[in-house]
Amino acid sequence: MKNISKLIGASMLLIALSIPQNAISGGHSLKVLGWGAKSGPLKSFGVNSEAALRSAVAEINAAGGVRMGDGSMAPMEVIGYEDSACKKDEAIAILRKTASTTDAIVGMGTTCSGVCQAMFGVLQKKRGDDSDSGVQMPILADTCIRPGLAKISDWSFRNVPNEITMYDELFKWIRTAYPNVKTFTGGSETDQGHSFVTYTAIIAQMAVKHGFQWVGPPVPELGPKVKQGMKELQAAAKSQHWLMGDTNYTVQARKIKKQNADMVIVASHPFSACGFMKEMKRQRVKPKLMVGLTSSASQETLNGCMSAAEGIIIPTGFAPITSEAKKANSIVSKAGGFLDLHSAAAWENAYLIKHAVERTSIMGKPSTLQEDRRKFRNALASITSQKGLIGHLTRDGSTGEASKPYVYVQVVNGKWKVIHDPNS
Amino acid sequence: MDFYLNLINTIGIHTMLGLSAYLLLQTGQLSLAQAGFFAVGSYTAAILTVIFQWNIIPSVLVAMLVSGFLAFLVGFPALRVKGLMLVVATIAFSEFVRMFFYNLKWRVTRNGEEIGPDGTMGFAEIRYFSDNGWSNFEVTLFLWSFVILIMGVIWWSDQSRTGAVLRAVGEDELAASSVGINLTVVKVSAMTAGGFIAGISGGLYAHQVTSLDHHSFTVLLGTFAIAYPILGGLSNVFGTLVAVIFIQGLLVEGLRFLGDWRMILFGLLIVLAMNFKPLGLFDKQTMDLIKKAIRV
Numbered sequence: 001m002k003n004i005s006k007l008i009g010a011s012m013l014l015i016a017l018s019i020p021q022n023a024i025s026g027g028h029s030l031k032v033l034g035w036g037a038k039s040g041p042l043k044s045f046g047v048n049s050e051a052a053l054r055s056a057v058a059e060i061n062a063a064g065g066v067r068m069g070d071g072s073m074a075p076m077e078v079i080g081y082e083d084s085a086c087k088k089d090e091a092i093a094i095l096r097k098t099a100s101t102t103d104a105i106v107g108m109g110t111t112c113s114g115v116c117q118a119m120f121g122v123l124q125k126k127r128g129d130d131s132d133s134g135v136q137m138p139i140l141a142d143t144c145i146r147p148g149l150a151k152i153s154d155w156s157f158r159n160v161p162n163e164i165t166m167y168d169e170l171f172k173w174i175r176t177a178y179p180n181v182k183t184f185t186g187g188s189e190t191d192q193g194h195s196f197v198t199y200t201a202i203i204a205q206m207a208v209k210h211g212f213q214w215v216g217p218p219v220p221e222l223g224p225k226v227k228q229g230m231k232e233l234q235a236a237a238k239s240q241h242w243l244m245g246d247t248n249y250t251v252q253a254r255k256i257k258k259q260n261a262d263m264v265i266v267a268s269h270p271f272s273a274c275g276f277m278k279e280m281k282r283q284r285v286k287p288k289l290m291v292g293l294t295s296s297a298s299q300e301t302l303n304g305c306m307s308a309a310e311g312i313i314i315p316t317g318f319a320p321i322t323s324e325a326k327k328a329n330s331i332v333s334k335a336g337g338f339l340d341l342h343s344a345a346a347w348e349n350a351y352l353i354k355h356a357v358e359r360t361s362i363m364g365k366p367s368t369l370q371e372d373r374r375k376f377r378n379a380l381a382s383i384t385s386q387k388g389l390i391g392h393l394t395r396d397g398s399t400g401e402a403s404k405p406y407v408y409v410q411v412v413n414g415k416w417k418v419i420h421d422p423n424s
Numbered sequence: 425m426d427f428y429l430n431l432i433n434t435i436g437i438h439t440m441l442g443l444s445a446y447l448l449l450q451t452g453q454l455s456l457a458q459a460g461f462f463a464v465g466s467y468t469a470a471i472l473t474v475i476f477q478w479n480i481i482p483s484v485l486v487a488m489l490v491s492g493f494l495a496f497l498v499g500f501p502a503l504r505v506k507g508l509m510l511v512v513a514t515i516a517f518s519e520f521v522r523m524f525f526y527n528l529k530w531r532v533t534r535n536g537e538e539i540g541p542d543g544t545m546g547f548a549e550i551r552y553f554s555d556n557g558w559s560n561f562e563v564t565l566f567l568w569s570f571v572i573l574i575m576g577v578i579w580w581s582d583q584s585r586t587g588a589v590l591r592a593v594g595e596d597e598l599a600a601s602s603v604g605i606n607l608t609v610v611k612v613s614a615m616t617a618g619g620f621i622a623g624i625s626g627g628l629y630a631h632q633v634t635s636l637d638h639h640s641f642t643v644l645l646g647t648f649a650i651a652y653p654i655l656g657g658l659s660n661v662f663g664t665l666v667a668v669i670f671i672q673g674l675l676v677e678g679l680r681f682l683g684d685w686r687m688i689l690f691g692l693l694i695v696l697a698m699n700f701k702p703l704g705l706f707d708k709q710t711m712d713l714i715k716k717a718i719r720v
Binding site: 038039040043082083085087088089090092093096097099100101114117118121122124125130131132133134135146152190191192193196197231234 | 425426427430431434526529543544545546548549550551553554555556557558559560632633634635637638639640676677680681683684686
């Protein structure tokens with residue numbers, strides 16, 4: 001019996017110890033807590049976002065910190081960056097822990113769209129609705145990119161690119177830049193909502209919109225509008241898709257080779273995108289052009305399949321094209337991370353927090369925590385434009401979705417190279 | 425407090441899942457189908473509260489019946505296979521269920537918004553508890569009333585002839601049938617009861633996490649389901665509870681900072697348990713010691 005008591009006691013002690021250090025303190029600082037996937041196949045996303053967030057906060061503090069409600073300057077403090085492991089239960093546990101046991105003013109996470117969907121569902125849907133017992137905690141996400149998530153709750157915010165605009169403009173540009181590219185096909189990872197839906201609801205349609213001809217399995221319903229022919233495309237092209245954990249892409253690559261398209265779309269995260277592109281190379285599939293999913297415009301892709309990915313074009317919300325972006329890129333690299341479209345958003349979010357705090361009168365004291373969180377949420381919601389690393393970020397107040405500047409990058413000689421900036 | 429209540433709720437859900445496997449293990453059936461029954465319960469209860477706007481209690485009860493009925497149907501073909509073949513067959517069943525929900529689209533429009541299962545995008549906004557103003561403490565009371573009820577029934581069963589019959593089948597089928605025990609009835613009943621419990625557990629889980637998709641119901645969930653009673657032991661329901669507290673409270677939550685190493689620890693724990701406590705933490709020897717200590 002003593003052993004069992006010890007076991008339970010040890011469990012409770014460890015749980016208590018797992019609460020971030022300095023979680024509850026009377027110190028005058030602005031506290032934030034982040035979380036993302038720091039384990040599992042998407043580990044690099046969380047690791048890079050943490051490095052970017054901590055680096056940006058260090059920069060803010062070096063420049064004097066954040067102006068609080070009483071006029072004093074206070075440092076911003078990242079009281080922890082937890083591993084939500086791309087699992088709903090774990091992200092919800094961290095959210096509740098952040099809301100109830102820390103004096104963080106905002107939660108910053110998380111990586112996977114499905115996890116954000118669950119986490120946002122735990123929040124109060126409409127602010128001020130007393131009949132709704134959801135958690136009242138502002139959440140500012142940097143990575144979960146699947147369309148439509150921001151509207152789940154008034155307390156959820158995202159700084160992610162708008163993929164409809166990105167791919168619309170990308171194919172418009174490809175039409176003129178690569179006039180010999182006329183047909184397309186592609187594949188995606190069906191078990192990842194973001195990849196699969198972006199491919200079958202947005203990317204394929206935008207390609208059709210700009211005159212590219214689909215040469216995969218017949219999908220007569222496929223048209224130029226978002227979601228047009230989505231279900232039919234999902235059903236028809238199943239055999240040339242894959243799963244994130246797959247290690248064999250022989251069948252898919254062979255099918256795509258037979259279709260002999262000018263352009264192949266690889267709508268997948270780096271891990272499986274690399275597997276598929278390596279198999280394409282092995283089977284000597286040589287399309288005139290490859291287009292990738294925005295989440296693959298990362299160092300992870302170069303690390304995994306630099307040679308196979310040579311030539312792929314991807315629209316991305318980050319590239320070191322401005323002095324601010326170059327500086328941030330260098331700082332984050334020194335901190336052991338890589339700045340890509342997702343982690344760059346974590347950097348920008350730190351500045352977004354500073355901006356929101358300085359727009360309102362936040363005291364940063366334990367006694368004013370709930371009021372501070374409400375004020376912060378309202379201030380964040382009122383920001384419709386903010387300077388980002390490569391241009392201005394805007395936010396649509398009605399949908400809650402952000403709109404970000406973007407560029408097109410291509411793997412050239414084993415490195416990402418900006419090949420077009422639509423804003424220039 | 426909210427965080428601890430959430431953790432207690434998670435422990436409650438996993439305890440029920442573990443207990444659903446406990447009954448099967450008692451009859452010697454090593455099944456990974458619990459993840460499938462859990463998924464059926466989750467989606468059924470969520471569809472009822474979200475699309476049909478039912479109250480949570482009948483929704484969970486219907487989820488229990490649907491999962492239980494499915495388990496009843498699975499129970500018959502499962503009689504034909506044993507050991508590893510049963511494991512393979514039940515994994516196949518769980519994957520079938522997972523892929524069914526992965527492809528399930530049932531969208532309806534309410535107040536201008538589309539709701540319901542949306543294939544790979546999952547099933548979001550299962551917000552019965554917060555929409556109806558339930559505090560997390562009320563959710564905990566509600567959820568644990570099911571846990572206590574189920575634990576109580578199984579504990580009673582363990583003390584009665586029912587438990588003896590289940591264990592007799594688990595220990596030696598030939599001997600059990602030779603004394604007149606109907607193996608078909610016992611095994612199918614255990615599978616059905618396991619399905620009932622997994623259905624309740626899944627129904628409550630759906631409303632706890634507010635969003636479902638196929639990622640939640642992988643083979644790993646089925647592995648956890650059987651790991652709890654194996655670690656805790658099959659002589660007492662409390663062993664499963666302690667194993668869940670240990671795995672969910674300590675390994676998953678308390679050691680979060682270890683990242684991927686947690687799963688390695690989980691595997692190591694199973695290996696150690698198999699070597700040093702092959703009959704579980706609460707085996708007969710430990711239970712006798714506890715009883716003796718209580719008497720003293």
